Amino acid sequence: MKYMATYDLMESIRLTNAWLGSTAKAACSHPAFGLSMNPLLQLTAAWGEVTERTFQRMQAKPDWNINSVVGADGRDHLVDVIKKLEKPFGDLIHFEVQGRTEKPRKVLLVAPMSGHYATLLRSTVVSLLPDCEVYTTDWHNARDIPVSAGKFDVEDYVLYLVDFMKLLGPDTHVIAVCQPAPLTLAATAYLAEEDPEAQPNSLTLIGGPIDPGAAPTEVTDFGRTVTMGHLEQHVLQRVGFKYAGAGRMVYPGLQQLASFMAMNSEMHSAAFFDQIVRTARGEAHEFDRHNRFYDEYLAVMDMTAEFYMSTVERIFKNREIAQDIFEVNGKRVHIGAITDVAVKTVEGGKDDISAPGQCVAALDLLTGLDDSKKASYLEPGAGHYGIFAGKSWRNNIRPLVLEFIDANMTHERRRMDFANIKSLHAR
Known part of the structure; x- marks a missing residue:
């Protein structure tokens, strides 16, 4: 059961971050702040928009989009x-x-x-x-x-x-x-x-x-260098109750994604910071280079x-x-x-x-x-x-x-x- 609990905890963290992003975007984009000159509001709303999209993409399987x-x-x-x-x-x-x-x-x-x-x-x-x-x-x-x-x-x-x-x-x-x-x-x-x-x-x-x-x-x-016992104990988890594969032992996609991003953490951090600034300035759009890449990169599977x-x-x-x-x-x-x-x-x-x-x-x-x-x-x-x-x-x-x-x-x-x-x- 501890493996299921860990899997569900990771899913809860993902959902919480998506919710925080959505809340920040909605609150700081309220019309009441339309005439405000405080750039912090625009930056917070932009952070919320980028964060919400980021954590939502981790769950969905992308479409081929070859028409x-x-x-x-x-x-x-x-x-x-x-x-x-x-x-x-x-x-x-x-x-x-x-x-x-x-x-x-x-x-x-x-x-x-x-x-x-x-x-x-x-x-x-x-x-x-x-x-x-x-x-x-x-x-x-x-x-x-x-x-x-x-x-x-x-x-x-x-x-x-x-x-x-x-x-x-x-x-x-x-x-x-x-x-x-x-x-x-x-x-x-x-x-x-x-x-x-x-x-x-x-x-x-x-x-x-x-x-x-x-x-x-x-x-x-x-x-x-890693031992098989270490992998079995620390990276494998059982799928939580939310999905059809409940109870199946897996190597979670979120775990793999964390490893991928850790290898080039400075590059990814800079990319997301730049995207937040572009969003705050109104220069980002749905199919810009950042979104095209990360919509695919962040979509992971177990x-x-x-x-x-x-x-x-x-x-x-x-x-x-x-x-x-x-x-x-x-x-x-x-x-x-x-x-x-x-x-x-x-x-x-x-x-x-x-x-x-x-x-x-x-x-x-x-x-x-x-x-x-x-x-x-x-x-x-x-x-x-x-x-x-x-x-x-x-x-x-x-x-x-x-x-x-x-x-x-x-x-x-x-x-x-x-x-x-x-x-x-x-x-």
């Missing part, structure tokens, strides 16, 4: 988010573009399960949609999953990816961003041994901890305790992927079994989460893959976020990833591509 995409015909085509496969801990979704001929590039974007929702990849999806059929993993918030649904650890994660890849078929190109990179590599190796015909055409690993020991960071140092613990122990401490000793359902997964899937790694030169060297280590594990099917790229000035979103991704990395996909597309998809081009010219 349309411009097609090759110059028209806007509406986008529907369709669930292709629903499972208790995550769904496979397709961004279906209405009225557009199917694109030959079929991409499965594997989103991280590291405290944020899959919508963290919104800009990545938007950048790929004009040229690809985009599918992505949409992981669920553990607090909303009843205990009766069972466990979900790294092995279950791998088996989910296996099911998704089997459904999409062998002409798929998989892009794994950050945390899922090692598990996506394992899922591909699992298919190589169990169902070779279901393997994807290519696999792109972006900023993932394939070998956390290759280049230490604060994240890897934490995973290496992870199942077994997934968090097995990630720390098996990926970071024991380095099971890096040492090629990872097992799924008691069966060892050999990374060297991958012989036909082209693999590319992408790293950021200024990545302080998965430093350069951690992801490219995957290529050394692919002992059965010809060197002609291996590729790597280092974006010198990019941080962790920049390698899958923002200027570095759009200008440099995305074109290289699309070239890699095209170079490893099956003949059937190439014929489909040419047919689509002829159809477009015929119009």
